[in-house]
Amino acid sequence: MTMKPEKFFATCPRGLEALLADELRVQGAENLAPTYGGVAFSGKFELCYRVNLHSRLASRVLWRIGGGEYDNEEDIYQGSLSLDWPSLFSVERSIVVKMTAQKSPLKSLEFATLRIKDAVCDRFRDACNARPDVDIREPEIRIHAFLTATVCTLYLDTSGASLFKRGLRVQAGAAPINENLAAGLIKLSGWRPGVPLFDPMCGSGTILMEAAQIALNIAPGSGRHFGFENLARFDGNVWTPIKEAAAAAQLPATAQPIFGRDMFGSSLADARVNLEAAGLDQVIELKQGNVLEVPAPADHGVIVTNPPYGVRIGEQAELLEFYPKLGDWLKRKCAGWNAYILSADMELPKRIRLSATRRTPLFNGALECRLFEYKIVAGSARK
Ligand SMILES: C[S@@+](CC[C@H](N)C(=O)[O-])C[C@H]1O[C@@H](n2cnc3c(N)ncnc32)[C@H](O)[C@@H]1O
Known part of the structure; x- marks a missing residue:
């Protein structure tokens, strides 16, 4: 049948x-x-x-x-x-x-x-x-x-709580992105485990945690329950082996070339709490620092980040000064890296003064954004 x-x-x-x-x-x-x-x-x-x-x-x-x-x-x-x-x-x-x-x-x-x-x-x-x-x-x-x-x-x-709730993040930080959007940015960047991944404005560490889970083959839903468990159709004899196979495929939590920085101690504190709660604190390197000053943590790799976005007028003025400096930092410190920057500011390439090689339309909730791709070679083309 x-x-x-x-x-x-x-x-x-x-x-x-x-x-x-x-x-x-x-x-x-x-x-x-x-x-x-x-x-x-x-x-x-x-x-x-x-x-x-x-x-x-x-x-x-x-x-x-x-x-x-x-x-x-x-x-x-x-x-x-x-x-x-x-x-x-x-x-x-x-x-x-x-x-x-x-x-x-x-x-x-x-x-x-x-x-x-x-x-x-x-x-x-x-x-x-x-x-x-x-x-x-x-x-x-x-x-x-x-x-x-x-x-x-x-x-x-069949999900119950939204799937981006992995059951890992304890502190959400000031402006976190959802876990599934973070995973999407990483996929769009083409990053593969073993290649250095760097989020220089990591906030509560969402992008870093997603990268670590990909690297360690951790099933994103391994720590939570699902709506299907409450349905009459649910069959524990089918579910248990699926869950056990995922747990068996998980790699030990060893250090990975995944690096996070943030200027603010409070944001980093959130990221630390989250990494510890998820058992990933030995996997990712976190340090406090201003993106405009920190060195790149390796000589090549993939930057995936969502910089602060201005909501109030004062913040927008600050950002207008910040973006050209971010462009300078990419050019001076990140030759050999591909950078993927999520922003709702469609004028970002003009402000950052580097030519984007790709712009992928995405939505962060209701906010329309672009993921801008910059391939930084020594002496990268200035706009
Ligand atoms: C939009 S949030 C990133 C949110 C993060 N993706 C998450 O899911 O939690 C931007 C972050 O950039 C940090 N930031 C702002 N200016 C910075 C700078 N100059 N250097 C490093 N980090 C900075 C802020 O502290 C904030 O955590």
Whole structure:
């Protein structure tokens, strides 16, 4: 007997869809279809165990459980009521319903969300005379509805907390980037373990920690739980060997050529706490220093960093002075390095006065950014 493949949708930071599709392919996903903000794919149910455990780029993995055309909230209620919810999870599990929509004609998404919750509860009441509780903070089951102009698709979230929550970072720092975006920057840089990696404005150390996990083959989800563990379909006999294989493939936490600097002791203190908590303090070298003064830690390698960005007017003026100096530092101290700088400032190349060899559009949350690539050779071309 051949089982019909399950359909999934993995979300990710916008700009990383193609790289996420590569990751999913490695885990055995089929029918990959990258779209805005994520990738649709299919495979056996257990594929979602692997993707949740191993994906460094995904934010969530959603399992498609139903869907159909709709005109109004009543259609959404009836469509939701037609699903056999009690076969998907136990009535003891707390739930939440989330909705995202593109071009939906509905007046109130909140009301439509409520109608899905009603349908789920009504279906449970019919089956077992009880209904699941709603918990908006820490639900055990997340139901996700995605509306286009005409179609409502229903998913169960197999991730639980967002996948960028690796369960490693204890101190978030002042302006941290999400772990999956950090991993995306590293992938886009083409860095490979063994090559020196340098974040000279490392803040709480997110980029460094992601690089260390890649170098040591640490599965990003190895220290956390997932939403799929709360589903009726969950099979511990399948999950445990997948988890054990990942743990066995992990390399010992030996020193790597991964280097972090930050001017502020408080930022470095955050990074230290995080590295220690993750057992990576012996793997990465951290030192306090001003990027404009520190030497490069090796004669070649890859710089991956997100410099401070100005929100207030005073900060912007400071940054306008800072960027040309950063360009000078790259040219004077970093010949032989390729630098990847994430910035929301589209004028960065002009300010830094070096020619970018590549600009990759990315989103840091809602903030549109570019990852600027600079290949620094001795006497690098000045703009
Ligand atoms: C946007 S944050 C980086 C956040 C980091 N990627 C993380 O996830 O925590 C920029 C960092 O640059 C540091 N910084 C600012 N000016 C600096 C300088 N001149 N030299 C070194 N670090 C600097 C700040 O302390 C801050 O931690």
